[in-house]
Structures are given as structure tokens and as C-alpha cells.
Amino acid sequence: MANATAGLPEHHVAHHFDTANQEFDSIKTGMWLFLASEIMMFGALFVGALIFLTLHPAAFREGANHLDWRLGAINTFFLLTSGLTMGLAVIAAQAGQQAKVRMNLVMSLFLASGFLVVKAYEYSLKIHHGTLPGRLWHGEGFHDPFVHVFYGFYFVMTGLHGLHVLIGMGLMIFALTRASKVQFSRSYFTPIEMVALYWALVDLVWVFLFPLLYLIG
Amino acid sequence: MSNHEYPGHAIPKPVIIGSYFTLLFLAAVMIGLSRLDVARFGIDWMDLHALKTCIIMSVALVMGIIVSMFLMGLRYENKLLNMTIFFSNFVFLFIFVLFTWVDTSFRGEVDPSFKEKINFTSPVKDEEPAAVQEGAAGAVIAAPAAEAKPAAAPASAAPAK
């Protein structure tokens, strides 16, 4: 093992698994199945948005024009960079470098909170302009009668995605606590790998969400 | 199976950094493309806007594949299980959007009067943006059928052949 002298306890395989490989493969397949159900959830929302795009393209385009693509671009940068730092955290965990793991996790947490700040600012802009979904709508200068439905989709999709960013940050904090409790090594890096996978899913959803909502206008 | 004692697979560092920069580059391409004003080209025989949308979404697709294959390590899995799980998602979603689209866009083939929506209320104020929104119901936007006597046969639903 790498620097086992760091004094952190080793991980031992759960009783109902026979080998470490079986445990890791099970957790990884389980994670992929959970990610599949997440993708189906966001996918259903994308289907709703695409059907709305085909039914009322003008309303979709008009709604998308009023979104500020620059904020979307900054958020994309935040998420992609935090995806990088999470990837580096996994590599550091496999090399057993606990300190680098913690540093990368903190970097990812910082970037994720940056994403949420920009998102909160964007929401305040929408509230200020009154472009809220349904009954709360009191926006001015809009022509298409269906444009409030675009903002209905916008708030449901970005809200659900923001919730998943929050859950991702919670998982990162959990990974930080694990990093100080158990020694990572090439034979045990599961928590970091799974949090990185979850975060990559949040990236994946944003990679499709950003162009659909911001860039089609 | 991977080498006997080490579980999982280590994604090489250059791959992760390389995919990061590719993703940044593709994001820049996407944003640049979206800022492009297609009206300038004056091509009218093709709906440039729809083409632009398709290109942007295909760039996003490439980014998605990079994230899933390299950042999430699907490319390095020796068992095909996780990859089948990931890609069957998109098969089911494609079926879902295809058949729902077939329904919504082919409605009214037999009976054109079925396509339009009548007398629905929308909170969006079109004509008088400045006017304060009165009452909860907002402007009642009626279909071309004369609002006074909707009892009469709706104009659009004249005896269509």
C-alpha cells in the first residue's frame, strides 16, 4: 500500500461480499443504475421541453432570447472545471495522496458554490423582470401567449438541476469526511469514485440543459 | 477482470485533462455558433435557424459523449454492462420523444379543426404591455371564431373535406 504510515485505518470488505473486486463492481453497477434513473428523470423533462419546442417554436425562441447566455457560459465553465478537479481527486485517491484529494474536493466545492451563486443571481433577475411561471407571471414586453410555459420548463429544469448540484456538494462534503477517516489507495477509492461519477452526471445534464435553454434563442 | 488485486480502473491523468480542454473548446464553439446571426447570409431556401439548432445540439451530444466515455470512464470498463445501462437510457428516451412527437405533430391530419387551441387564457399581456394586469383571468385569447357567438359553427371548422 502507499503511505499506510499515515495512520488512517484500512478499509475492510463488507461481510456479504467475497472479494474487494466484487464489492467495487457491485457498487459501480449500482451507481450506474442509479445514474440511469436520474438520466431518465431529466430525460423526461427534456422530452417535455422538446415537445414544447416543436409545438410553439416562437414562444420557445422568444423565452430563450431573454435568457443571458453569458451567465450560462460562466456556469458551464464552473461545472466543467469542477468536473476536472473531481477527476483529479479520483486520481489522487488512487495514488493514496490524502492531502491532494482534500484539496481537489475543496476546489470542486468552491466551484460548485460559484455555480449556485450565479444561478441565484439569475433567478433574482427573473423575479425582478417578473418572468415567473404561470400565475406569478407579470413580465412586460412579451408577445407570444405561450412564453410563460417556457419559463415553467426553465424553472422546473434548472431548479431540479440546482437541487442535484446541492446534493452533489453534500456528497463532496461526505467524501471529505471519508478522506480524513480512511486511507485511500489503489485498492480502495470507492467513495471518491462514486461522488465523481455523480458529479459527472450533473455535468452531463448541464451540458444538454445549457444549449437547449440558452443557445437556441 | 482487471488485474487481480486492484478493483476498478485508473483513468490516466492526461485523458482527464485532455477531455477537460476539449470540452471547454466545444463549449466555446457552441456559444460562438449561437451568437452567429444567420439572417446575414440571406439564404432562404433552407431554414438556417433550424440547422443552427441542430448543429448546436449535436455539439452538445459530442460533449455528452466525451463526459460519459472519458470523464466517467465508460471507455475503460472491461464489462459492457455499465455502458449498456447508460446507452439504453437514450434508447428509451428516443422512443418516448419520437412517439409523443408523432402524436402532437400529426394531430388534425384527418380533421384540421383539431389542431388549434381556443378560448384559453394566458397571463402574457400582448397588445398593451404597459397596462396593469386586471383581474386574475388575464386577456381571454379566443380563436379566430367570432367570440360573440361561439355557438355558430367555428369559422375554421367549416365543412372541411
Add this chain to the structure above:
Amino acid sequence: MIAHVHHENINYLKASKGLKNWLVTVDHKRIGMMYLASILVFFVTGGTFAGLFRFELWSPLKNFLTPDQYNQFFTLHGVIMVFLVVVPGIPAALGNFILPIQIGAKDLAFPKLNLTSLYLYWIGAAIALYSIVAGHADQGWTMYAPYSLSRNPSVLWMMVAAFILGFSSILTGLNFIVTMHNMRAPGMTWYRMPLFLWAMYATGIMQIFATPVLAITLILLLMENFFGIGIFDPALGGDPLLMQHFFWFYSHPAVYIIVVPGFGITSEIIACFAKKDIFGYKFVAYSSVAIAIIGFVVWGHHMFVAGQSELADSIFSFLTFFTAVPSAIKVFNWTATLYKGSIDLKTPMLYALQFLFNFTIGGLTGIILAILSVDIHLHDTYFIVSHFHYVAMGSTMIAFIGGIHYWWPKMTGKMYNETVGRTAAILVFIGFNVTFFVQLIMGSQGSPRRYYHYQDQFQIYHQISTVGFVILAAGLFMALFNLIASFFNGSVAPKNPWGAKTLEWEEADSPPVLYNFKETPVVTHGPYAFETEKA
């Protein structure tokens, strides 16, 4: 592989005492038993609602329920039976208990996740029951917009309950698929797995890929109720048919989540009580997975009259006919399994044969609904009510009760009384068919479903159906009391009372030890390797 010798050789029921140990256990057997108890309680609750309006329908006039109460009761009957009994039903109760033992594992891949799934189920069930008192939800279990957009608090609580129950179902499916991929005993190849596990695998696929779409449908319905975002509400420019697409994209795979586990149990019981290897093992196994896949492409046949485009109607009708093929394969293979067997008509076998009888009627009445011109006449009538009761109640619940009887000695270590079991099975068979066969006739005569006041010509059918309900209820309660009684004064069950060849009967004790096996079994033969008579 070195065999692990386990020092805990006491059985799982006596492994630890006290309610606390049961509530925080991660042992898949205890979780399975708790699921079984909860599901039977809700089955009785849902059944009483059905009984109440069955008696109300004795005559077209008002007997003792007002129209609102009738609407509320059929809604609650629908929601409780679908979300709390038949969708979790077989996978959560019998699947949790039997799958790890049949596979030769010590437990499921994620025991803590399994306990979370149980708690999500209980929380969802509590909210669903609270929605009864929170007002009167009378929109049917299908919650079609715009009727379900009336911001009725009880309807909103019912949506939250379905949302939570969906996640409980996802976690169960996830646990099953991972366990079957990674934790099979040495020697257990995919084609040596019992067919019950193939059915659990197919159900897991549908649970993972279909349930999230229900979560989104419910989120959008809640948003529609609170903020009026105008996606589904036609008064705000939305499209109620879009809601039906979202709803049925989940709900059609859901009806296959309901029936496919029933196939799995029937394969086990028929093979075991005919002492014969399943006819066409690979065909039966792959037809379960085929049904799971086809289940995703046919949801539009629920909307033939709802105003769907004619092209979509034709495509959905064409694809719906393909679901007939795997079902036909299964029924023919089960029947062929009986050929040259040694059939022992014990209680589980009676339920399995009943399943074959009911599922044949259920399947055939389903295929007629795919014929477009005939469906225009039959849609939303009692013909549909009878079709889905033949499949959900007549096939799944009867296979479920058969499965409980089949694995009862393994789960509790006690034998139930055979004669009482058989009479109950016959009563259930007669009661069920009397109740629902007349509804087929009533439906094709043009009697719409969910009708409190009906035309006088249908009174005779309703009366026969109510009599049938009484017989069915009698049979079900007799079976239930027979099982509960055996828990206290039943005789001690031997390790393999039915002489089956699957792991849970050959290797594990009745009831099994805490980690299922004294040492990890090695599988040498297929699941139904019965010998033949020496001529």
C-alpha cells in the same frame, strides 16, 4: 473459493429479539417479511374499499353511498391497489426474501439501501392514507388533467405519496439487478438461474427505466396545481394529452412490473409440482425480458379515443400486437411443461393452474383492445375493468398467494393446513371468475366504467358480480387465516417439503439461518433437474 463457515447458525427469526431489531435490521429476509405483512394489510384495505362500492352497485339507485363517496372509494381502491399492493407486491415481499437464497448469496448487494426502500414505502403509504382524511380525492388513480388540477389538497397528497413510492420501487429494482450480476454462487451461470430470477431481472429493468418518468409527471402535475405553468392545463393553453403520454409512459411498463413477477412464480410452481424441467427454458426466460422491452413502446393504446393523431394510433396498435407473442410463448410453454409430468395438485399448484386459466382470458381480452376499430367501442367500459382485473388480480395476486403458499415452509418453518388451503384456492377461483367474467359481457354491451348510477339492463350483471365478490372475499380470508393459523400451530416444515431442485430448497434450512447457508453452496445442476421414472 474457500467455503466460509458461518458461526451464526441460528435461524433469522430467532437471530435477535425485540421490535427495535426488526425495525433496523438489514437482513433481506426480515425486510421481506415486513414488506409481506404491510402489503397484505393494504391488500385487505384496498379490498374493503372495493367491497363497499361493489355492494353499493347492487342497484342503480343510492344504497348507502353518495356519488362523491363512491368516486372517492374507487379512487382509493385504485391508488392503494396499484401503488401499495401490486407494483411493490411480489418483488418487494417474495423477491427480497427468495432472490439472495436462490442465487446462493448471503444478502442483497446493498442491504442498507433495501431498508431505505422499506422506509420509503412506509412513508409513502402513510401519506397515501393521510390523503384520505385530507379531503376527498376523487380523480381516479389515473389523475388525468385537467380534473386533477383542482388544487384539492387530498389529490396533492396522493401525488406526493406516489412520488415517494416510486423511489422505493427504483431502489428495489436496483438492488435486484446488481445482486444478480455480481453475487451469484459459484457455478450459477445465467441459464442455471431459476426463472423467478429472470422475472425479477426483467421487472428490475422496468422499475429503473420507467419509474423516474412517473416522478417527473407528478412534479409537473404539482407545479401545474400550485403555479399553473400551463403545460398540461388546457385552460392555460396546455395539452391534457401530453399529461396522458407522460402518465402512460410509466404506467404501461408499470402494468408489466405488476404481471411479470407473477410469470416468475408460476414457472417455479409448475416445474416443481409437475416434477418436470420447464419446457423451453430459454424461450420463457427471454420472453420475460422481451415483454420488459416491448412494454416501453406501446403506451399509446390507452389513448386511442382520447384524441391522439391517427398515425400515432396506428403505430401504437401495430406495436401493441407484439406483446401478444411473448405472452403466448409463456402460456404454451407452461402447458407443455405439464406434459408427461407427475402432477401433484397441492395448494400452490392449484393457484398456478388458476393463473394459467385467468391469464389466458386476461391476455386474450387485452389483444382485442389493440384492434383499433373494436377498441373505439370497448374503451373506458367495464370490458377494460374486467381485462385489467383478470391480469392484475386474476394473474398477479393469485400467483402472489400461490407463491406465499409455496415458500411459506421456507419463510416460517411451518406447514399450512393443506385441505383448508385447497378449498380456499377453489373458492378464490370460483369467486374471481363469477365477479369478473360478467363484467366482460357488461362492458361489451356498452356499460361505461366508474359509473355510480347505471342503466337498469346492467343490474343483473352487477348483482352477479357482487355475489362473486362475496365468494372471492371468503376464499381470500380463508387462505389468509389458514396461513396465519399455521404460523402458531402449524407442524414443523421439513427442509424440502415439495422436493424442488432450486438452491433455497436444497441447501438452505427452513427457516434459513441468518446468512442463508452454513457455507456458500456450489451449484452443479440447473434449477429444475428432476429425474425421470425408471420404466
Add this chain to the structure above:
Amino acid sequence: MDNSKTFWLPEKASTFVDTVDPAFDLYLWISIFFFGLIVILITVFTVKYLRRRPDQLATAQITHNLTLELSWTIIPLIIVMGLFFLGMKGYLHMRVAPSGYMQVNVKAQKWSWGFEYPSGAINDTLVVPVNTPVKLVMTSRDVLHSFYIAAFRTKADVIPNRYHALWFQATRTGIFPVQCTQYCGTNHSYMLTAVKVVEQEAYNEWLATASDPGKGKTPAEFGAILYQKRGCSACHSVDGSKAVGPSWKGLFGRQENCGAGGMIMVDEAYIRESMMVPTAKVVMGYQPVMPIFKGVLSEREIVALIEYIKTLK
């Protein structure tokens, strides 16, 4: 041709019967054949191979037979494909209205149907001439309903804020019940009306009188007709009994407690306002479920209804 009710299907009264009934009967015989095959096989095998001795084993372990397996995969596939084409051909015939149809507008609302003829006639039952194609253009005023005539084998959902069409051609005269088959609330099962198929001449006479219902009648008498035709009778009674809405007997001039709306005196203004914006002042103890009649009732009809209410002491 015998048009009466058979064991499985209701009475025959439209051209669709030649599309639906043969398909139904064909399928009935297919299912009887397969169901009989399965049940006979099960009973024969169970009786023949019943276990006589407790330790009796199977006589042979036949596990697969490819020709058999393929046959019961291919044969059902061929049968169902045939059924598909049969169904689709009939369906398209049932959806595409022939030219020269007579159009009637249908308004569905919570628990009553309203029919409007191009000539201006309004009625709460559908009167149609025999042997002429009739196209119904239907819309709903509140929730989903469904227009179902069992005798004509036809049904179509009625969707709010949108038109949905349904056509049929009656082949014989008579009165055939119409039912709502999409759940729509408390009185879903009472949302009934009828199709009255008459000869062409009788239809023309009826249409003449119905086109101008108010002609030659005092406003009160016209109000009484509207009370039936506009579906007011579905929720308001005239004999004092409490229904979904308050009874009209002795209503005019009475003090009513409207809870939040305070005490009001039932006068012409209140009745008019209750028709235009029903949820404005709802009398205590009643649900605000009355549909909006603004833009539906003409001025002459409102006056007639008010006069009619005044006559009900």
C-alpha cells in the same frame, strides 16, 4: 337484418356496426379456440399425469422442441398482424367523415350535453335524420368528457379548449342512449342524453320549430324551454328540492346568505351576475362548480330565463 341486442354486443343502429361487429365476432372465435385449446390441454395433462404414488417421478424430461416453439411464435404473430390490418382499415373508415355531412356542435359541461345546430337551434338531445352522415364537432367547457353512443359503436373524448370531431350515419330510427365515458366528477354517471334518429321529413319539421324556440312564445315560456335545453335542469330543480345548485322555486326576491359575499337579495342583477361570473357570490352550502355562461347565452335568452324564474313561486 336483425338489429336487436346479441349476447355480447348492444343493438345495431349505425354503419359502423358492419366494421366493428364482424371484427369482434372473428376475434371472439379466435379467443374461444385458443382458450379452449389451453384449458383442454391442461385438464387432459393434469388428469393423465396425476401423481398416483407420492414418490412418482415424471415419465420423461422433454425440455424443448424447436419446431413446436417456432410454430407457437410464428402463428400468433401472423394472426395478430391480420388483426392489425383489419382494425386499422375499420378505424380509418370510422375517423374520416364522408363528404356532404351535416355538422352539429356539441358543448359538454359538467354533467350535461348541449347541441347547437347550424340553423341556431339549441337542444339537450341530439336529433338527427336517418341515413345521412352527421359530424359532431365537440368541445368541453371544463374537464375531459367522452361522447359514447353504444348503439353506433362510436366514442370520442371531448377535450376542453379544443375541437374534437366524431362522425356517424344512423341506419334506423329510434332513440339511442348517449353516455359520458371519461370520468368527470360527482355526477359523471348522470351525464346522459339520447340520440333521436327520425325520418328526414320529421327532422325538417322539428328543425323549423327548434330553430327559433322563442318565436310566438312569452319570454317565460321561452325560459322554460331554455331551462331544459341549456342543461340548467341538470343542477337546478324547480320543485324546491336541493340539487347541485339552489332550487329556482320561490328564489326570486329571496334573501340569500353568500358567506363572504354577505347577505344579498336575489334580483335581476344577481341572477344575471350569477350567470356571467358564477363564482362571484355563491350561496352558502353550495359548491362553486357552475360553468360560465358569458358569451353562451344571448341577451334574449337571459331575459327569458329571468322571467321564467320570476314565475316560479
